[in-house]
Amino acid sequence: MTIGDVAKRSGLSISAIRFYEEKGLIRSLRTNGNQRRYARHMLRRLALIKVAQRVGLSLQDIQQAFANLPEGKAPSKADWQKMSSRWQRQLEEKIQLLQNMQTQLDWCIGCGCLSLDNCPLRNPEDIFAQDPQTHEYWEEI
């Protein structure tokens, strides 16, 4: 398929398809005239990219997941199950992180101290305690 065909079938822009190819998520072959040609199964990879982005995964997460996909054929149902299970765990971790931040923000609402010693959002996990000089600099701000 030409890049135009892939764009039409996937609903992605040509520039997005080129970008994903640059990042190694999809591959093409070149004709004698140096035009890209894509195997049909690349549409499946593009569909997976769209799903992953919808779930909120980073490009790096997607690259890691795709590193285990077979070359030269569409990802199988088993590949998808393995990948989606992993993504589900990543999503649960993100949700937990956001819920923790929400709880911390609840703590800060109405406070306004922005203290390096007490505020969990300004100094998460007390990172400034590890470097007293940085702590002094930020305390002045």
Ligand code: FES
């Ligand atoms: S602003 Fe006071 S605890 Fe965060």
